[in-house]
Amino acid sequence: MTKITSYLTPYKIAIIIALLLMLTELAVELVQPLIISYIIDQGIQQNNLSAVMMWGAVLIGCSLAAFAAGVTNSFYSSHVSQSFGFDIREALYKKVQDFSFSNFSVFPTSSLITRLTNDVTMLQNTVFMSLRIMMRAPLLVIGSVIMALLVNPMLALVLVISVPVLVLFLIVIMSKAGSLFKSVQERLDHVNNVMQENLIGIRLIRAFLRGRHEMKRFRQSSEQLMDKTVAALRLIEVTMPVILLLMNLSILVILWYGTVEVNTGGASVGEVVAIVNYATRMTGALSIVTMIIMVFSRAKASGARISEVINTDVDLYDSESSESFMIKRGEVTFERVSFTYPETSVKVLDQLSFTVNPGERVSVLGGTGSGKSTIFQLIPRLYDVTEGAVKIDGQSVHEMTLKNLRSQIGFVPQEAMLFTGTIQENIRWGNEYATFEEVQEAAKRAQIHDTIMSLPKQYDTVLGQKGVNLSGGQKQRLSIARALVKKPVILLLDDSTSALDMKTEAKLLAALEDLSCTTIMITQKISTTMASDRILLIDEGRLLDEGSHDELIRQSTLYRKIVESQAGKEALPYAE
Numbered sequence: 001m002t003k004i005t006s007y008l009t010p011y012k013i014a015i016i017i018a019l020l021l022m023l024t025e026l027a028v029e030l031v032q033p034l035i036i037s038y039i040i041d042q043g044i045q046q047n048n049l050s051a052v053m054m055w056g057a058v059l060i061g062c063s064l065a066a067f068a069a070g071v072t073n074s075f076y077s078s079h080v081s082q083s084f085g086f087d088i089r090e091a092l093y094k095k096v097q098d099f100s101f102s103n104f105s106v107f108p109t110s111s112l113i114t115r116l117t118n119d120v121t122m123l124q125n126t127v128f129m130s131l132r133i134m135m136r137a138p139l140l141v142i143g144s145v146i147m148a149l150l151v152n153p154m155l156a157l158v159l160v161i162s163v164p165v166l167v168l169f170l171i172v173i174m175s176k177a178g179s180l181f182k183s184v185q186e187r188l189d190h191v192n193n194v195m196q197e198n199l200i201g202i203r204l205i206r207a208f209l210r211g212r213h214e215m216k217r218f219r220q221s222s223e224q225l226m227d228k229t230v231a232a233l234r235l236i237e238v239t240m241p242v243i244l245l246l247m248n249l250s251i252l253v254i255l256w257y258g259t260v261e262v263n264t265g266g267a268s269v270g271e272v273v274a275i276v277n278y279a280t281r282m283t284g285a286l287s288i289v290t291m292i293i294m295v296f297s298r299a300k301a302s303g304a305r306i307s308e309v310i311n312t313d314v315d316l317y318d319s320e321s322s323e324s325f326m327i328k329r330g331e332v333t334f335e336r337v338s339f340t341y342p343e344t345s346v347k348v349l350d351q352l353s354f355t356v357n358p359g360e361r362v363s364v365l366g367g368t369g370s371g372k373s374t375i376f377q378l379i380p381r382l383y384d385v386t387e388g389a390v391k392i393d394g395q396s397v398h399e400m401t402l403k404n405l406r407s408q409i410g411f412v413p414q415e416a417m418l419f420t421g422t423i424q425e426n427i428r429w430g431n432e433y434a435t436f437e438e439v440q441e442a443a444k445r446a447q448i449h450d451t452i453m454s455l456p457k458q459y460d461t462v463l464g465q466k467g468v469n470l471s472g473g474q475k476q477r478l479s480i481a482r483a484l485v486k487k488p489v490i491l492l493l494d495d496s497t498s499a500l501d502m503k504t505e506a507k508l509l510a511a512l513e514d515l516s517c518t519t520i521m522i523t524q525k526i527s528t529t530m531a532s533d534r535i536l537l538i539d540e541g542r543l544l545d546e547g548s549h550d551e552l553i554r555q556s557t558l559y560r561k562i563v564e565s566q567a568g569k570e571a572l573p574y575a576e
């Protein structure tokens with residue numbers, strides 16, 4: 001288990017320097033009331049101007065030293081906190097990149113974003129404040145009590161009694177605040193989640209006139225965040241008046257008792273002033289402790305949330321026996337494969353067996369929810385099979401390294417996903433080493449080259465977020481081009497031609513013809529299945545039937561029904 005504090009280890013020298021500088025500031029702060037008491041007792045009371053000048057010069061010298069220490073401390077504190085935040089952000093990002101899909105189902109995207117941003121910033125600020133002021137405040141309280149005891153133990157007794165009471169009170173508040181701030185962060189996750197869904201679905205929201213509904217949803221979640229934050233802050237705010245009340249009372253007692261002691265010769269005026277001065281400084285330090293409680297409580301919650309991600313076991317990884325394997329032929333075999341999604345109990349695939357031969361073009365057809373996309377996810381090992389084996393050229397995908405396996409497979413997901421950047425960059429995303437000619441060739445095969453050339457900036461046209469400035473069909477063809485530029489041995493198209501008209505689809509399929517790769521296409525369209533060598537008919541995670549279009553028309557009632565529903569009775573040569 002990696003502890004968040006271990007990320008501070010590389011900066012231990014800078015931390016030590018910052019802490020030493022902070023101690024210098026603290027020492028000056030503690031010695032100042034003592035010097036002031038000397039100025040009063042040895043200078044003012046004795047009418048000794050040279051003593052006033054001497055101790056005055058010492059006071060100024062100390063203040064300058066504290067100033068220099070403070071400035072240098074800020075420099076080191078910023079360096080340590082920013083570097084620490086950078087390292088944690090990077091570690092989190094790397095971890096999330098390695099996440100399997102089942103890991104993602106545990107952490108919603110919005111929560112991961114909050115953890116990567118808000119939670120890291122919270123920790124970063126805490127480190128900065130710890131090195132700058134946080135450690136100083138408790139030390140100042142302890143130091144002030146010790147110094148007061150050295151100056152006059154009898155007068156200092158008042159502080160010896162009041163300070164532990166206050167510290168106990170603050171500990172109780174801190175333990176309560178921790179859980180409250182944890183729920184503040186969870187509420188923040190929720191606000192981010194609603195916001196994210198709103199922004200992603202903005203077009204749908206406008207089209208369905210659901211703006212008011214969504215506004216209400218957002219307000220509810222924002223109100224919950226506000227309520228939790230107010231509850232947490234109220235608890236913290238209560239500490240301040242309590243501290244002020246108790247400390248002011250203590251000062252009054254010191255003044256009263258001090259007067260008695262001065263009159264009986266038990267204390268000097270300078271000593272009383274010094275102890276009042278220590279008490280005032282302690283009041284300031286204890287007020288800072290209130291802020292510390294808040295910052296630490298939030299940091300504790302944030303630290304736990306970050307640790308949760310960093311210490312998550314990634315359940316999809318290269319095994320000891322994994323090796324690089326060159327896919328030469330592109331034969332895909334499912335051997336009695338069963339699959340259940342993590343955290344669920346329903347078998348989505350059940351003892352599924354089939355083989356796709358090298359270079360073959362196979363369509364996967366089946367009702368919605370029958371498990372077609374799941375079949376695809378198992379080939380590049382986005383999930384591991386629950387039972388059975390998926391093999392490529394006879395080698396189990398489990399025994400191939402993830403990087404090696406995925407680099408040889410072209411995968412076009414159901415929803416075309418594009419990134420902010422130029423068209424060229426988006427295609428090259430599939431193969432960063434592709435030349436411009438290779439990018440163009442892929443675009444030509446994907447039937448998107450002509451469209452690109454008609455744009456004013458052609459391949460340098462900048463796409464908006466998720467490719468908003470393209471039509472659904474254009475996005476699909478661009479993501480096909482992105483898979484083709486990889487020159488994959490196996491090409492998986494998950495309903496990737498659904499938005500294309502029949503003519504464009506036919507051209508695309510013809511252009512894929514001379515590629516020697518094995519092509520598996522999930523489809524709902526008969527026009528696609530007709531252009532395939534073979535069709536796998538899937539129903540409830542099982543292989544219902546397989547064969548060419550003509551064979552299935554002869555042997556499968558279900559297939560005949562699908563053909564009839566899409567192309568009419570006349571498309572059935574064997575119709576009575």
Ligand SMILES: Nc1ncnc2c1ncn2[C@@H]1O[C@H](COP(=O)(O)OP(=O)(O)OP(=O)(O)O)[C@@H](O)[C@H]1O
Nearest residue numbers: 341342344348366367368369370371372373374375
């Ligand atoms: N991440 C997931 N976690 C849990 N269950 C899932 C997950 N993804 C899909 N399922 C379930 O698995 C079943 C098969 O889903 P799959 O996406 O493979 O179907 P499909 O045949 O591709 O459907 P469609 O044609 O509608 O895309 C469905 O019942 C679905 O609810």
